[in-house]
Amino acid sequence: xxxxxxxxxxxxxxxxxxxxxxxxxxxxxxxxxxxxxxxxxxxxxxxxxxxxxxxxxxxxxxxxxxxxxxxxxxxxxxxxxxxxxxxxxxxxxxxxxxxxxxxxxxxxxxxxxxxxxxxxxxxxxxxxxxxxxxxxxxxxxxxxxxxxxxxxxxxxxxxxxxxxxxxxxxxxxxxxxxxxxxxxxxxxxxxxxxxxxxxxxxxxxxxxxxxxxxxxxxxxxxxxxxxxxxxxxxxxxxxxxxxxxxxxxxxxxxx
Amino acid sequence: xxxxxxxxxxxxxxxxxxxxxxxxxxxxxxxxxxxxxxxxxxxxxxxxxxxxxxxxxxxxxxxxxxxxxxxxxxxxxxxxxxxxxxxxxxxxxxxxxxxxxxxxxxxxxxxxxxxxxxxxxxxxxxxxxxxxxxxxxxxxxxxxxxxxxxxxxxxxxxxxxxxxxxxxxxxxxxxxxxxxxxxxxxxxxxxxxxxxxxxxxxxxxxxxxxxxxxxxxxxxxxxxxxxxxxxxxxxxxxxxxxxxxxxxxxxxxxxxxxxxxxxxxxxxxxxxxxxxxxxxxxxxxxxxxxxxxxxxxxxxxxxxxxxxxxxxxxxxxxxxxxxxxxxxxxxxxxxxxxx
Numbered sequence: 001x002x003x004x005x006x007x008x009x010x011x012x013x014x015x016x017x018x019x020x021x022x023x024x025x026x027x028x029x030x031x032x033x034x035x036x037x038x039x040x041x042x043x044x045x046x047x048x049x050x051x052x053x054x055x056x057x058x059x060x061x062x063x064x065x066x067x068x069x070x071x072x073x074x075x076x077x078x079x080x081x082x083x084x085x086x087x088x089x090x091x092x093x094x095x096x097x098x099x100x101x102x103x104x105x106x107x108x109x110x111x112x113x114x115x116x117x118x119x120x121x122x123x124x125x126x127x128x129x130x131x132x133x134x135x136x137x138x139x140x141x142x143x144x145x146x147x148x149x150x151x152x153x154x155x156x157x158x159x160x161x162x163x164x165x166x167x168x169x170x171x172x173x174x175x176x177x178x179x180x181x182x183x184x185x186x187x188x189x190x191x192x193x194x195x196x197x198x199x200x201x202x203x204x205x206x207x208x209x210x211x212x213x214x215x216x217x218x219x220x221x222x223x224x225x226x227x228x229x230x231x232x233x234x235x236x237x238x239x240x241x242x243x244x245x246x247x248x249x250x251x252x253x254x255x
Numbered sequence: 256x257x258x259x260x261x262x263x264x265x266x267x268x269x270x271x272x273x274x275x276x277x278x279x280x281x282x283x284x285x286x287x288x289x290x291x292x293x294x295x296x297x298x299x300x301x302x303x304x305x306x307x308x309x310x311x312x313x314x315x316x317x318x319x320x321x322x323x324x325x326x327x328x329x330x331x332x333x334x335x336x337x338x339x340x341x342x343x344x345x346x347x348x349x350x351x352x353x354x355x356x357x358x359x360x361x362x363x364x365x366x367x368x369x370x371x372x373x374x375x376x377x378x379x380x381x382x383x384x385x386x387x388x389x390x391x392x393x394x395x396x397x398x399x400x401x402x403x404x405x406x407x408x409x410x411x412x413x414x415x416x417x418x419x420x421x422x423x424x425x426x427x428x429x430x431x432x433x434x435x436x437x438x439x440x441x442x443x444x445x446x447x448x449x450x451x452x453x454x455x456x457x458x459x460x461x462x463x464x465x466x467x468x469x470x471x472x473x474x475x476x477x478x479x480x481x482x483x484x485x486x487x488x489x490x491x492x493x494x495x496x497x498x499x500x501x502x503x504x505x506x507x508x509x510x511x512x513x514x515x516x517x518x519x520x521x522x523x524x525x526x527x528x529x530x531x532x533x534x535x536x537x538x539x540x541x542x543x544x545x546x547x548x549x550x551x552x553x554x555x556x557x558x559x560x561x562x563x564x565x566x567x568x569x570x571x572x573x574x575x576x577x578x579x580x581x582x583x584x585x586x587x588x589x590x591x592x593x594x
Contacts, residue, residue: 113393113395113397115398116398116417116418117417119400120418164566164569164573167565171559171563178555178559181555186419186420188429189427190543191548194288196289199288203285203286209278210278213278214275217275218272
């Protein structure tokens with residue numbers, strides 16, 4: 001980690017840790033408040049880095065971790081406060097936030113210059129809906145795991161909610177692909193080229209579609225359904241954090 | 256194929272199990288394509304055909320799908336995207352072009368990279384001329400924005416850059432990172448015939464150490480040209496434009512001799528004379544034409560909107576179902592306690 005943004009990112013992660021601690025004891029709104037406080041401090045860290053390096057957190061693994069730490073915290077914090085139905089997802093969500101916070105501590109913070117092709121308004125929309133997709137799929141996975149731990153009607157409610165959040169994830173993922181395609185057309189003169197990240201992202205979309213169809217077309221046990229929902233998030237996690245981990249920039253081949 | 260299998264064929268083609276199988280096949284094809292591109296492409300094409308047929312059949316005959324207007328329209332949108340993407344591939348054109356500052360565009364300058372069988376020929380009119388080119392560099396030789404001015408015959412100026420293409424008759428001209436210096440020359444033959452030409456030097460700054468090129472005069476003499484360019488300070492921001500080479504002399508080598516010409520100077524040689532007029536920049540463009548693009552974008556937006564509509568209607572229905580089951584529960588409770 002580097003610079004003063006590190007302090008604020010650590011404070012933010014501390015709030016996420018508090019949220020995780022509370023999550024196992026209560027489903028009170030305090031968890032949501034802790035997570036939102038965490039997101040505010042991570043936002044401060046992003047702002048400081050932005051000011052220092054001159055561009056938003058779009059490029060390196062470190063920046064993607066930082067921006068995801070903020071966006072996932074914000075999305076879940078708001079959902080937790082507004083919808084009691086998602087509160088049971090809290091242990092999983094806070095656990096993932098904490099994992100990202102720890103990963104951030106050991107990630108390489110060295111900035112790289114922003115390519116001219118990244119200075120495009122469609123990139124903003126692409127990133128925004130991408131974060132919403134990841135947030136929704138994380139909540140869906142959290143609810144699926146919470147359903148596995150529940151019994152009776154509560155289990156059914158959590159299962160149903162998990163499928164609804166997965167559907168929301170599909171909407172945002174589709175929007176991410178469309179916005180990304182428009183950006184790619186402007187930036188590199190083609191809307192689709194099967195670069196590693198495009199392929200992984202399309203694979204995630206396809207897997208989500210297959211899972212949603214499987215629910216309708218084959219006798220899918222509730223347990224297998226939960227596993228598949230969690231698998232969607234795992235695949236999305238690998239797409240977001242795995243591809244940048246093995247290359248320097250998300251769309252490295254196209255920079 | 257047995258009669259019972261034939262009889263069940265429409266149901267198989269329509270079933271969402273086939274969608275599932277097609278999706279898994281496509282996923283496997285994509286993985287395969289990453290490992291063995293050509294073999295994987297077949298698997299991808301086959302799975303897309305299966306999915307397309309399944310989708311069309313479902314739209315025509317799946318009653319459950321037709322019962323959900325939002326879901327139905329979403330699937331129509333998906334099919335439309337597939338058809339438009341296919342049409343785009345058939346009518347697509349990809350090419351490249353290099354223009355020097357002041358040079359008039361002409362379709363014959365475009366080198367075809369690939370084109371679909373349905374692509375018409377390039378428009379025959381060249382209506383613009385390359386204006387000033389500048390490229391921003393940040394410290395450490397990191398390329399920033401490209402600024403390219405294009406001047407149309409009606410006097411209109413259009414500025415294009417890395418992510419702002421020029422649009423002419425559905426053709427998109429994108430600037431590329433390929434650019435360099437060009438020496439503008441005037442050749443005057445012994446009989447007084449004057450010819451103007453441009454010698455492009457290699458891409459700059461990526462090949463700054465090899466800034467030379469060769470040209471044969473109309474009289475048949477081989478000349479080698481090079482520019483003795485100033486050294487760029489890598490630790491600071493700078494801008495690449497023709498001004499970088501404004502005072503740079505042109506070095507000409509032929510038959511073991513070297514001449515140095517400043518802009519405007521003339522060199523007499525066998526069969527005529529050569530005047531070094533000026534230095535400018537040349538810029539490479541990527542040319543792309545896909546007539547399906549605006550339709551594809553519209554179809555994608557409609558598809559997205561209908562998916563969002565389906566999500567909202569599902570949420571609303573689920574909320575209503577939960578409210579109704581709670582009401583039933585309250586009524587049964589009230590009945591049980593005798594209220």
